Amino acid sequence: MSAHEPTPPPVPAHGPSRPGRRQLLRAGGLGMGALGVGAAAVGLDRSLQGPRAAGAASGRDGADASAVHGGLTVPFHGEHQAGIGTPAPASAMFLALDLREGVDRDGVLRLLRLLTDDAARLTRGEPALADTEPEMASEPASLSVTVGFGPGLMERAERRSPPWLAPLPAFGIDRLEDRFTGGELLLQVAAEDPLTVSHAARMLLKDARSFTTVRWVQPGFRRARGTQAPGITMRNLFGQLDGSANPALDSEHFSTVVWIEEGPLAGGTSMVIRRIRMDLDGWDEADRAAREAAVGTRLDSGAPLSGGTESTAPDFAKASAHGFPVIGEFSHMRRARGVDEGQHQEIFRRPYNYDEAPPPGAGSVSESGQIFVSFQADLERQFLPIQRRLDTLDLLNQWTTPIGSAVFAIPPGCAEGEYLGQSVLE
Numbered sequence: 001m002s003a004h005e006p007t008p009p010p011v012p013a014h015g016p017s018r019p020g021r022r023q024l025l026r027a028g029g030l031g032m033g034a035l036g037v038g039a040a041a042v043g044l045d046r047s048l049q050g051p052r053a054a055g056a057a058s059g060r061d062g063a064d065a066s067a068v069h070g071g072l073t074v075p076f077h078g079e080h081q082a083g084i085g086t087p088a089p090a091s092a093m094f095l096a097l098d099l100r101e102g103v104d105r106d107g108v109l110r111l112l113r114l115l116t117d118d119a120a121r122l123t124r125g126e127p128a129l130a131d132t133e134p135e136m137a138s139e140p141a142s143l144s145v146t147v148g149f150g151p152g153l154m155e156r157a158e159r160r161s162p163p164w165l166a167p168l169p170a171f172g173i174d175r176l177e178d179r180f181t182g183g184e185l186l187l188q189v190a191a192e193d194p195l196t197v198s199h200a201a202r203m204l205l206k207d208a209r210s211f212t213t214v215r216w217v218q219p220g221f222r223r224a225r226g227t228q229a230p231g232i233t234m235r236n237l238f239g240q241l242d243g244s245a246n247p248a249l250d251s252e253h254f255s256t257v258v259w260i261e262e263g264p265l266a267g268g269t270s271m272v273i274r275r276i277r278m279d280l281d282g283w284d285e286a287d288r289a290a291r292e293a294a295v296g297t298r299l300d301s302g303a304p305l306s307g308g309t310e311s312t313a314p315d316f317a318k319a320s321a322h323g324f325p326v327i328g329e330f331s332h333m334r335r336a337r338g339v340d341e342g343q344h345q346e347i348f349r350r351p352y353n354y355d356e357a358p359p360p361g362a363g364s365v366s367e368s369g370q371i372f373v374s375f376q377a378d379l380e381r382q383f384l385p386i387q388r389r390l391d392t393l394d395l396l397n398q399w400t401t402p403i404g405s406a407v408f409a410i411p412p413g414c415a416e417g418e419y420l421g422q423s424v425l426e
Contacts, residue, residue, distance in 0.1 A: 069192050070139030076120040078413045083146035090224045091197045092190035092352050096183025097212035108157045111211045116419040119145040128203040141193035147420050148186035148408025157425045164379040165409050171391040180275045180404025183215045192225045220352025220371040237368050241302030243349045244310050257346050258375050264424045267412030270379040274372040275404030281364050283399050294395035296333030332396040335389045345382045347374040
């Protein structure tokens with residue numbers, strides 16, 4: 001091996017992480033369990049670690065080590081789950097599972113322990129306990145795993161769901177399809193590398209398969225790491241900057257908007273997932289002025305049509321030379337902000353794009369859209385008023401159609417030796 005060859009990572013030992021681990025796996029094989037899975041603490045270790053770091057630093061091509069991201073890790077344990085207040089990586093997979101018939105409270109807790117253990121391993125760059133391809137786990141690439149509970153899981157675990165943990169009300173713009181709606185357990189698996197995401201998701205599904213069935217799977221993407229400077233707002237497939245109004249990560253404002261402060265879910269949050277089909281063919285037919293009027297912002301910079309930059313507060317009172325509002329009454333921005341109703345609610349958006357082959361005979365170029373993901377401390381007071389306004393009047397509805405919807409309770413993070421959801425279910 002030359003001095004410039006990366007040192008191969010060692011394969012970690014596979015000893016049980018705690019007494020009873022193999023008994024839990026054996027019980028899972030009998031179909032006695034339930035659900036679960038892992039996530040992590042807020043925080044991001046941006047330093048390359050271990051043998052991977054040494055290999056990356058030397059660089060086979062002499063490249064700067066900062067261009068190698070495979071060794072980046074996101075801490076698993078902590079007050080909050082990772083995958084919410086941590087920077088959104090390039091690739092994600094959202095999986096909704098349903099519990100098998102006969103899975104009881106003990107089964108739910110058993111599977112949560114299994115999933116938490118393997119999720120912690122994978123996010124450290126170590127293989128899952130029964131990983132038959134351990135080499136694929138060696139590059140975590142900022143992997144995070146986030147778990148959410150649906151009302152069905154809470155019922156099986158013999159715990160009362162909060163009132164908001166239920167399907168969203170019916171909206172006039174919805175054309176929901178069962179294949180993208182509902183679910184009793186949510187796994188959000190995200191990393192800078194799609195291969196890492198795929199492997200981690202498969203390992204967790206193998207843990208869960210004796211306890212659950214897959215309800216739906218939705219992969220999504222953003223710009224690859226290094227394409228733009230960190231902190232730049234993502235663009236959706238309409239070319240819009242999406243998430244300009246988000247609270248800044250690690251700020252007190254973010255904590256107020258996102259984290260639940262009291263009760264069993266303190267330190268957790270509520271999560272809404274909406275699959276939104278975007279009519280890109282129809283969007284192509286609209287000129288730039290019509291597109292910007294529908295949104296209320298400039299497409300190039302994300303600045304409000306009233307002027308300034310992306311971060312400039314919109315001036316909804318500003319009128320054109322003809323006396324009309326510069327930011328139209330039915331524009332997406334104005335409706336989302338609730339200006340005309342005297343309301344202002346905030347949520348934290350963490351969406352991903354999707355782009356798939358259109359069905360045969362569809363006559364369209366693509367089947368594309370957004371996996372809209374939002375987190376908020378109070379779903380009923382934050383998310384629902386915004387969605388009701390957009391349902392009533394929003395010019396963007398001409399090109400967007402919600403075809404999937406689900407709501408999940410995101411439990412807080414866990415300490416070492418605990419399992420995710422322990423503070424909620426026990």
